[in-house]
Amino acid sequence: MSDDGGLITRPPFRDTRLPVRTRVADLLARLTLDERIAMLHQFAPGVERLGLAPFRTGQEALHGVAWMGPATVFPQAVGLGATWNPELVRRVGEAVGREARAMRARDPRVGLNVWSPTVNLLRDPRWGRNEEGYAEDPCLTSALATAYTRGLRGDHPERWRTAPVLKHWLAHNNETDRDTTSSSVRPRVLHEYDLAAFRGAVRAGAVAGVMPAYNLVNGRPNHVSPYLREQLRTWTDQELVVCSDAGAPSNLVDSEHYFDTHEEAVAAALLAGVDSFTDHDQDASKTIARVRGALERGLIDASTVDTAVGRLLAMRCALGELDELDEFEGAAGGIDGAFDTPAHRALALEAAEQAVVLLANDGLLPLSESGVRTLAVVGPLADECKLDWYSGSLIRRSTPREALAERLGADRVVFADGLDTVRLRTAAGWVRVPDAAAEGEGPAEEGPTDEGPTDEVPADEGSLDPAQTAGRTDLPPLTVGDTPTDLSLADWGGGVLTLRAPSGRYLTVADDGFVRAAAERPGGWVVQETFTLEAHRDGHLLRHLGTGGYVCVAAGGLKVAERDGSKEETVFRLEVVERGEDAVARAAARADAVVVVAGNDPQIGGRETEDRTTLALPAQQERLWRAAHAANPRTALVLTSSYPYAVGDAADALPALLWTAHGGQAAGTALARVLFGDVSPAGRLPQTWYASHDELPDLLDYDIIASRATYLYFDGAPLFPFGHGLSYTDFSYGELSVRREAGLTVECEVTNSGPYDGDEVVQIYASAPGSRVPLPHRRLIAHRRVRLRRGERVRLFFTVPIEDALGFWDVAHGRWTVDPGTYEIHAGASSADLRATATVTVEGPPPAPRPVLRRGLEAADYDVADGIVLVDRTKVRGDAVACRDDAVGRLLFRACDFGAGATSMNVEAARDAAGAGAGDDATVEVHLADGTTLATVSVPPTGGRYAYTAVHAALPTPPTGVQDLHITLRGGLRLARLGFSD
Known part of the structure; x- marks a missing residue:
């Protein structure tokens, strides 16, 4: 009521009873075009006449609120990945969201549009940002990303605690030349691997949007990716926001030279689906001028601006930015702020404990306080609590040395940092x-x-x-x-x-x-x-x-x-x-047991902007564990690091080996509790640990199928496999059963048959022996971390959609498919420690061959390739194939159905007359598996890489029936497709 007893009239955009779309439409209509354009920049100004406050997209919150001062610091994301515990990760997300709200109440500069989590898959452990991802596996990554975003978002159906944005769309695993390199991603890898990591959290409705990555995919920058509309926006009815990465809009012209002008670049990004431009820090003038220029040139119209601003306003509405604060808090059932609470501190400790992975143990662990009168705690990280680029400022901390001295007494702990x-x-x-x-x-x-x-x-x-x-x-x-x-x-x-x-x-x-x-x-x-x-x-x-x-x-x-x-x-x-090793040897000789704490500093030698070149432990740290072990055989090596190391000698020589990511504020206390058996370790490796970097493909080789990368396809023997982690107790598995009901239902029984209470991470894998296409050796389809007391037995049930468990992307028909046949389902303690197996049969018609007479062949839909790279067919959408370095490339298309015979062929290709190799012949040779040449087509210069022409060729020996087709490319051409006619 107003002071005179009349009703207060509010504009519809302030009316919380109305649908979000109605509120947003009303507000858009009230904003001038200039006001709408200004909202496209990361730092959107306020609109005083409408009572709108300024708004900033972007608040880092990867494992705690970052960059805004003191906050609870949880383990690094890869450490949260090692917990294999979605429920724990959800609670961490909830705590981070509450702290963001609490910090926001004290300082309006704290953002509620959080740019977290990073869901890029940890395909290569040399990637500098390995610490930011959860796992190399899309199933595990998706489960944890869904959990973290649910925690950040909150449970209210309409009101959001924070608005999470997933990073970094798409196929981004290299820091080296990250804004100019292109990830060549074939359709199977795209759908089965890279997109799969994003899909689950988006479909769960817990995500506000995504951030495109700096790199290009198949020759096209991610900030103009067609997959934003062709994939991302088809997974949900929600209005997703796409926030650019910092400086990336300018990169489209300045470093990538993909567009000639910034007006063209900003228009293309908006049309592709980018809504918020993170460019030139807080200076919005350049972005505003570019958008205005694009409008004046007719590259976009006002409706394009309205679409992007509408998405941003819908997110702001969900966050309560368009409400009166008290109304928002009440409607949301108390989206409150809780900061540095006892519960958050306990959760940070619990997360750090659950992240510890026991890699090897020959009876040394757990230590006993009565059996260890003096403990040597040595190494460069023994008295450190390291922060990474996306950490908040520590409110409190614990180092291994501090925690062990507190537990045993300072007089019983001998310390040497091992530095020279x-x-x-x-x-x-x-x-x-x-x-x-x-x-x-x-x-x-x-x-x-x-x-x-x-x-x-x-x-x-x-x-x-x-x-x-x-x-x-x-x-x-x-x-x-x-x-x-x-x-x-x-x-x-x-x-x-x-x-x-x-x-x-x-x-x-x-x-x-x-x-x-x-x-x-x-x-x-x-x-x-x-x-x-x-x-x-x-x-x-x-x-x-x-x-x-x-x-x-x-x-x-x-x-x-x-x-x-x-x-x-x-x-x-x-x-x-x-020498540091001399001091370590002296300390080790004085002690009953030794804990060597080695690893990395997250700011050095592998971080954002910097990839690693090796998996080797630094030579100085190698000398430390060797010196400690020579002086005292009861030596455990603790690797505290953001990524795996190749430590085969240490695994062979030492009685105990552990790994944990940098564990945040409670890292030292958590490690002490694991070492002395208060907690039975149950962390599991979220990625493969290789014996040497020589076993890895090139860092820029994104084709995990052809390069046989990650546990899914790796043919060698890893140092430690995906999912590996030991315990102080033992677990036995009963019979596994699988049945087809609402999806695939898997049932197994697990018993704690050892001497300690502890957690087991039950992992369910699927494999397809004898598949007609190369499928993973085994792939994770479900998992659960379960707490069992000594002697306790539990029966677990898992239900997985058939397509998710057994399907793959069928390049012959451009769709997901599940082939008929017999599949194996496994339950076990790691990808290499499978304890029980059952089979399930899928019935149905046999796979159909490629209908080449009706559909032709898209060049990117090959089955096998060599010497090729995928490139952008146009600047807007589509892929083509080119020879790597303009040399020779080969493609294989299996099971092509030519019916009664194909008598002619059209080759759709482009060739830049000004490009490398323009003076040489550029040819497409088509032949059968028996060596029969069907045709050789010369592709003339077409005037540009996107200027495609159709070259016709008769087939003197018409192919008939179902046959494999081989294609050899030579020279600097781009092949888009082949068409056949009878």
Whole structure:
């Protein structure tokens, strides 16, 4: 009621009783075109006359609210993947969503459109962003992504706690040249692997949208991907929002050169389905000008803008942005904010415990407090709680050393970090850290705090986290003199080094170029704390990797010279005061047992923008576990890392080996509880651990079928298989039964037959012996993590749609299919430890051959290929095939039905006259399996890569019946399809 007793009239877009579509349509009609255009940028301004507040798409929340100050930090995403526990992951998502709401209440800059989770499959463990994904398997990834987004979204049917966006659409697994490389993805891999990771969460209704990846797929940038409309938007009736990755809209012209002008690029992105443009940080003017230019040129019209803005407003409506706050909270049943609660702290510990994977154990574990009077805790990560690029600031933390000292007493824990103690000498004297820095306070310990979010807020994925920058200039630079300073040197592999002063601070380089002992930890979009030593004359040059320049002695102290500066300026001689392995050996010899904690720093040698080149453990860390084991056979190696390592020697030599991702704030406590048996480990590997990187295909080879990659197709013997993980107890499996009801129903019995209570992860796999097409050796179709007391038995039931369990993408007919035949269903403890098997028979007509006379052959729908790459048929949609490097390519199409005979053929192809090989012949040769040549067609220059022509050829020897067809391509052409007629 108004003050005079009359009714208050609100515009329809404020009326919570109306459907979202009605509210959005009303608001759109009230906005001017300029106001709508402005909303397409990540930082949408407010509209004061309508009472609309500013809105920002994008808030990182991969394993806790990131970049906005103190928050609960959960294990890395790959660690959450190792839990194999969707219900736990859902609760983590719920906690993160509640903290986002709580932080939002304190600071409106905290976004509710969260860009999480990352569902790119961990196809190659060398990928720098391995830490961000859940698993190499689409079934497991989909289950966990669905769970996390459900937690973030909340349970209310209309009101959303946060609006999650899945990253990164599509087929994105390389950081090397990530904005210019193209992932060649055949239709089977596209549908069975890459799309499958996104499909489940979208169909579950828990996702607000997706973010396209930087890379191209089949020659076309993901930001103009036709799959956004042809696949993504067909999976749900919900209005999904597509948010661009940072800077990617500009990449369409600037680095990818896919379009000539930014107006064309922004129009194409909008027409493809991109709704929000993350570009030029908070400066929206360039995006606005480009959209206006596209409108003026007639590349798009106002309805295109309205479609995108309508989706954004629908998301804002679901988040309560169009409601009165009290009405929204009430309608949502209390979408409240809970921050750093005891429940969240307990959940962080539970998640860290469940993420620990026991890789090998020869009876050393669990340790007993009575049997271990003194414990050596050693290694570069033994007293660390590492953060990654998408971590929040720690409110509290625990390291392995701290947690074990708290448990046993500090006097019973012997520590050595295993770093080399070194001195650096120049011709001008010893390198020294000035007393003001060397004797100052060490790195600040992060403990309970009531601080609010930081003052600076990163605009997008390319922005710096203020907590991880090292721009301090209040400390004096390093100097040279008569007295040396001992420095701790860590070698992270590949010659990448960090150096720490006695204070514990890292040597770093600020904007003024001087080297200081000023950083609490390595970090930043460009890490400023890493160096390398390059052999030079009788010493070394010290190169700063962040700038590429060399460290030299200058007026005022050590400084990084300009990148093109002389290498002759300063030669450093390295003196090793003590090798890290010697200190570790001494500590190990004093103890009853040893825990070596090794692994990676998430900011170094494998992270966003940087792929790894090897799976090898850094040589310095290899020496540490070997030295510890030589001094004390009771040595366990704990790998705390964002990705797998090839550690075959350690697995063979050591009595115990564990892996955990960086476990967030409770990492140390969780590890201590597992080591001493408070928790029986039950984490399982979410990806294959290979014996060597030599077993991996090229990083850019996305065809997992042809390259035999991931556990699905790998033909070798892995070091540790997908799904592997041991326990302190034993589990036995009873008979497995499978029946066809509403889908495929699998029933199995599991018993805890060992001495401890514990969790078992029951894994259900399907295989198709004798399949007519190459299918996975076995593929995960269901799983469940179940808690069993000693002696407890449980009967488990799983129901899976037949198509999901046994189907594949039939390239011959362009659809999902399940072939008739006998399939095997397995239950077990890993993909290689199958305890029970049953069979199920699918009946039906035999597969039909390719109807080539009626449908022709799409070149991309091959069965087998060699020497080819998939390319964009047009800039809008469709795929074609080209020879890799304009050389020779071969295609095989099986079971082509030519009926009574095909007498002619049309080859649809394009050839750029200005392209490489334009002066050479470009031919398409078609022949049968017996070597009979049907025709050889020369493709003339057509005037451009998208200018297709149809070249007709008679078939003097008409093929008849069902036959395999072989095609050989030569030269710089693009083959789109072949048509046949009788």
